[in-house]
Amino acid sequence: MSEALSFELSRPDWPGPRLPEAGVQQPPAAESLPAHLKRRQAPLLPQISEPELMRHYGRLASLNYSISENFYPLGSCTMKYNPVANEAAAQLPGFAYLHPYQDESTTQGALELMHRLEAALCAVVGVDRVTLQPAAGAHGEWTALRMIQAYHQSRGERRDQVLVPDSAHGTNPASAALCGFQVVEVRSGADGRISVADLESKLNERVAALMLTNPNTLGLFEREILEVAEMVHATGAKLYYDGANLNALMGICRPGDMGFDAVHMNLHKTFTTPHGGGGPGAGPVGVKKDLEPFLPRPTIERRNGHYELDHERPQSIGRVRSFYGNFGMLVRAYTYILAMGGDGLAQASEDAVLAANYLRGRLEGVLDLPHEGPCMHEFVASARNLGEHGIKALDVAKGLLERGYYAPTIYFPLIVPEAVMVEPTETESKATLDAFAEAVQEVADLARSDPDRLHREPVSLPVGRLDEVAAARRPVLRWKPPSETAGESP
């Protein structure tokens, strides 16, 4: 099954949609614009009717796996159910059609929502203030590091290093580098947790921050977090919390109480805003008191019963994007928090931990489990036990796709060979978890009985395994009209 590109469906004689006429006595741009400012050649956009357009996108939609139809056991991604009420809330005209440059007296509802969301997020993670501006997790990381940088500078300190565990997501070092920091890696110990000895050897007065996620990317709680926090703070550095794994902790414990000074959250993970096939997300950042002056501006303040945007923040790192954040995503997250309440969020995290441990138990003996349990909301298995049959983590992933499941995260974290990282979340039923465990067993059996067949899977999806090497060697990154590609070598 495949679908032509919209450009290939295009018909040059299609006149385009019916639109209103200008209705004013002014010459068209074609006659009145100076020639040198005018476009010479119209863009080659597709020309198709609405019925054809709807069928095109309908067919494309049918080529996707999605949370609405498939289980996504994607480690570190928290692919849980996206409540449909959230969508209805974000589409309310009072939110959707609000212009960001309206007078604050006409946007009190939006400001109140943001103020209330900030307070709720403060309560969940244990911080004093939250900025809602960052557009995604990586953007939040960068924002937090910029604040930490400004904090040290305000104290006349020049700290130029950021410590990152070897198990960290790639955005951590990338965000640190984007702030001009030198990245120093901290090793994990044999138990999968941060090596306190290695950390100690790398902590000094050049270090601005340690970036950590807890539970870590192996799904293990950093038992020595309080000692780690003390060590970091003793050198004057700050402790940064990557919120990728916050879904394990709501109502159980709080990063702020562990000693984290800055905490980013992914609303598109923990707080159920949909992933959209790769965004938009939202990556608010919470901070303790001493980082508060450096928050991006504007902040949202409640004064005399009114909500205001406060632009007058002299120590602010400035805006990190236009306007006030991905407001539509903030509406969704707030709607979710209202519906769940404190009791519901706590139960969600407990159920997430329970589901991960249950599934981990079901996979014992099927895949390697290199680290001792219990885990928190996710766990990392390894497919190296199938290596003798020539089967890799990639093959396990493709075998699961064939069986109707999205694949777990593979080859991450980098410190586990043939890593298969599984995060079931709280919104998958026991029946689904059982069926998934059986599918993994089936794949492992096939690895032993007929590895060649497994190498060829998936066979019933719209395409089989694609040649990524050829695609990267001679990249084709856009459609071109046949006349332009005719002369090119294959």
Place this chain on the structure above:
Amino acid sequence: MGDRRYTETHEWVDVADGVATIGITDFAQSQLGDVVFLELPRQGRRLTAGEAFGVIESVKAASDLYAPVAGTVVKVNDRLAANPELVNKDPLGEGWLIKVQADGGVPENLLDEAAYQRLAESGGS
């Protein structure tokens, strides 16, 4: 040949008449997997020993290339732009990367064949 020397970062260098030919080792190409792209310096660029002079990419990995010797780049393997797979097929021959007019001799700290083999066998790093 036979005078080939190696770095701990898996480049090889072979100096003849003051011109050093530089490539990556067979071990390095096997670790990277199918090479899809190389970013190589322009002719005429000055390199110091140990300096990162380019990047090599596979689908799943990317790694910096380090100059084993100091000198001036006199030739770049143009064929790699269209055929990066040459690095996988023949890393020590047709898959060479650059030629450098070396400033001096071969630095003392480079590994000989035997020492490099030991490094590769121990997992590479």
Place this chain on the structure above:
Amino acid sequence: MPYLVHSPEDRQEMLADLGAGSIDDLLVDVPASLRLRRLDLAPGLSEMETMARVRELAAGNRVFDDRLTFRGGGVYRRFIPAAVGAVLSKPEFYTAYTPYQPEASQGTLQAIFEFQTLIAELTGLEIANASLYDGATAVAEAAMMAVVHTGRPEVLVAPYLHPEYLEVLRGYAQGRGFAVREGTDPTEDTAALVFQNPDFLGLIADGAQLVEVAHAAGALAVACVDPISLALLAAPGEYGGDIAVGEGQQLGLAPSYGGPHVGFIACRQELVRRLPGRLVGEAHDGQGRRGYVLTLTAREQHIRREKATSNICTNHSLCALAASVYMTYMGPHGLQHVADVSYRRAHALAAELAKLPEVELLYPERPFFNEFPVRMKNVLHRLRALEDKGILGGLPVGRWYSELADVATFCCTELNDPRALDQLLEALRRPA
């Protein structure tokens, strides 16, 4: 409890399977001193109560009639075909993950490939990426590309780049360690000349001339463009620009109080490996079937880590899909029509405004597209008076530029019908 699936019996069964008595047995690694007794938030609500609360907040906002909205400044009310909402609300799109597994993500991948092509066509450049967060961060990413590409330490910004974009650029520059200078006089230290076209006030720049100035100094030319205007105005690729960026909100996205919208970035072929973020490319499977994959990923953070071209991971894929549906719905003729209607109505409005007492066009001789600056006595007072009549008038720009304290920019789109123009003019003629 909403959205949870386990019955108490399920939980007991799963715990029993693990040999655990309670959830606490699974949380043994959490130090006792850290355990919360309760999460300090109000208890949850039914969907009915939740929606009532949310609607109450929405009602606390005042939304102006789209016909009577003349305010832009980077976010515009435009007609959004119902097809856009219908496609975006397909759960196969909005609840899918980043398309890391191509066999199960061809819908998203092909949609992104189409977006890349649409943006490349619109900007007249060769390659576009899968999207960025917004116009502001797109400018910053383009500036960083130029700094890395040229190895030069300064980015030059022409006057009237959106002030929020400039502020964001300064933040990125501080982090990355390059200078931002305002002006149009590049030197040998200049990595890029960045200009907005039309600029924040709505005025059209001579792109060709700015590109020439940039190139003469060996700098790249970065154009921040309005995508709708490109149906009429010269495209960056046509006048030699190296990188084009912009905000795609106008392509089918609601204002939504400023987000989520979508940033785009396009460049010449030579710069493709400096591009931030995701790229989708064509590929084939073992049977020769065409498909699409994420490609050139060695630029990105998950592989290159601290040496990546950017830290961006999650981008604005669904918003990019909206833009694709919009552009595909419109086609070249529709987009040109929308642009032309906006242009003509804005020019009609400008001509009429100029006739009002105590109102003058700030730059009567300079060409504009669909937004233009007006000098108006008591501008804030008059804008407030308009609001009382249900009209969201122009954007006062004095908060960003002290020299423009009495200036507002007015814009027109296809939504501001001729009668709406009359209503605005009438309201200005007869202050309450």
